[in-house]
Amino acid sequence: MSRFLALFSLTVFALSLLTALRWRVMSRLLGGLALQYRLHHKLGLITGVAFTLHVLAEILQTPPDFIQDLIITRDPPLLAGWAAILLFCVALVFSYRQTLRFQSWRLWHFLFPLAFLAASYHGLVFARDDAWDQGLLYTALSMGGLSLGFLLLGHIWNPRAQRYRIQALDKVSASVWELTLEPKDRRRKQQPCRAGQIIYLRFLSRGFSRALHPFSVASCRLEPYLRLYIKNLGRDTSHLQDLKSGHEVEVLGPFVELKLNLDRPQIWIGGGIGIAPFLGFLHCTQTLDTPPIHILHYVSRGEDIIQGSEIARVQETTPHLVWHNMVDKKGHRPDWERLDALLKSLSKPRIVICGPNLFMRMLREHLKGQGVSSQDITTEEFNP
Ligand SMILES: Cc1cc2nc3c(=O)[nH]c(=O)nc-3n(C[C@H](O)[C@H](O)[C@H](O)COP(=O)(O)OP(=O)(O)OC[C@H]3O[C@@H](n4cnc5c(N)ncnc54)[C@H](O)[C@@H]3O)c2cc1C
Structure with missing residues (x-):
């Protein structure tokens, strides 16, 4: 039993590393990046449980006089096993701390x-010699090892990334920039990006880190440009004004995220920069005969209301669109009065929400309290 649990935990661990990779084919097969990451989290939890059961099974089958030797040991492979469990549990606990x-x-x-490295060493020393055990062990080790390699390599080099040039950069509110990108080489077949999808972007200009940042696509598939709305928030996004027309960026993706079902009236709710995918959807629905669309944009300061000529044009020309700007003070509960009035006036609306974690949690709770079925709610969280 203990042997089976050990091999099982190593295999699930390797699968959890595999599902951390940003591969378009894998994310599409798993129903989108959000669902892929949910699976990654579940596999992590299962690994933790299997590791713990493996230790318990080992302790149970060890004669009582040897248990102390098992725990207080100087044997490197055994120590590696303890290190693996300890490192894994600490990492798991901190991964689930929402305030981090x-x-x-x-x-x-x-x-x-x-x-994973410590568990692999432990497994290589203790695995039995039969073909089945060795086959499973080496499959898990190769899958986990390769996934780790690709994850680390992705920080510096990504052969699947595409180069774009900055075509325009405009400020559309006190804290939000509209970044328009054009493919560097139009002859090379570019992956078309749809509104609501996610891309990962690396700024290549001097003074920016090598980090890959997730952003929602806010342009349509057939547009010649890729448009993003970026909030001035941290290390890289707080000095976007340093970017110049013609500077290059690297784009990975796109990955499937939010999908719309326009069969019923719509309420789209964006918390802060969570409005980005909706701006993209609006560009795409301009030529469609859509059901009524109500957009509620919650911001914490008046100057965060998104403006700009292109946005004003879209707001004016999109059929059946009503846009509501909602200014709520930071730290205060958002005012849901307008939302409740819409819920009463529209027949079975579909609700799509996008924004920061806390905002989404409060909103989901409120909607549940108003008797909205979870099937009518679609969400996208701006969480890693
Ligand atoms: C699915 C998804 C879609 C997003 N879409 C948009 C968008 O359309 N427009 C937009 O302005 N922002 C979006 N974000 C958030 C955006 O990725 C971060 O604001 C950005 O990466 C910050 O980079 P930075 O170097 O300036 O910040 P940092 O200094 O690195 O961090 C500042 C804060 O930004 C957040 N952050 C940083 N990196 C990430 C990351 N990889 N994933 C999630 N949060 C991060 C964290 O809250 C962090 O505390 C999205 C995030 C996710 C997960």
């Missing part, structure tokens, strides 16, 4: 590769 800042969350995540 993104950078700290990412640092704690680096413990997972170390745990």
